[in-house]
Amino acid sequence: MAVCTGCSLLCEDIELVFKAGAISQVKNLCRKGQGHFQALFTQRSKPMIDGQEVTLDQAIGKAAEILKNSKSPLLYGWSNSTLEAQIVGLELAKKLGATIDNTSSFCHGILMERILTGKIPTSTLDDVRNYADTSVFWGADPSNSHPRHLSRFSYYPRGEKRQKSYEEERTCIVVDVRKSATARLCSNYYFRLQPGGDAEFMEALLTVLDGKIPKTGDKKRILELGSILKKTEYGVIFPGRGFVNSLQDKMNLFEKLLAKLNEITVFKVIPMVEHYNTRGFNQLLLDKTGFINRVTFRSGIAAQEKSLVATAKSCDAALVIGSDPLSDLPFGVAHALAKIPLIAIAPHRSLITDAAKVVIPAALSGLEVGGTALRMDGVKIKFEPVIKSEHSSDEQILTKIMGAI
């Protein structure tokens, strides 16, 4: 049985047969996971310096030299690395006096911090399967981002207290700006938002939960939603990237909504982080430094940078691992990164490997390398490699770079 690291659900029930260098049979893998496993055989990166193929040791030596000579290095990525590799990465950041961060600075970090510090109540996905009667996907479309979410945990399974499941005992609600695939699935419970209208919708919902008529929005529909939430026995809100991007500095309003819901019934929150070990990195940083992201060791002790955009614009070298900030991050950040010496530790060719001064090929973390990671709900999942690989793991590469500095 294999674990899929295609998303933060880390499905543990995958059965695979490989024949003649290809996947010949699969069981329980979704289409996204299928693409993830197929990546084992596509566009693998090679050790390079300035676009010329070199040996692995030469690439590692050059990476160490760049980092050693850098006055303000940035170590970025980590959400697709095992906990074991992240631990070495954190040691490297301390040794270099570097800033370390993952992708959550631009998406779920602001919410994850509240979850990990206990300001917002959370639960496990196993509790969702066993007890939840209402799941609210807010700015999230699990049918595409986490394709087995509904079948394994939130809608279709028969849990300990939800034997009648989606036919009678579970309600799936979608609050979103567009009618997504998940919204079409539970069309009676789709609540449309205006782009950027999450805070206003939340305020209207709070008014309804206070027993009053809202002044804005589709009053009838918001009253209907309020009534479903009040009747819920065990509810879970799954905020997606759309939710976080829209709400930003108004996250206190969400805390207020949860406090109100929990006066009436039970409501928890599980952030729909996308990469398989995003939460692991945030938890590790919190445990070791007291911050969940944007940690800098510039002054010798851990401190938090105000903005990753500013850090990316002021750093003079960057090591990027398991991530492609040139295609994922805002243009200003990508533009600043493209101008400095980049070291890319990556299993595949991508924009970042094409732009990097040094490319270090890595094994596909989770598929060619075993280790541990935290699922989106914080449950630790251990996995073994599903296929043998000639490539080094992130952990081995980082350890060699440390040794060479």
Ligand code: SF4
């Ligand atoms: S839902 Fe996610 S972890 Fe599960 S099989 Fe699909 S991609 Fe893999």
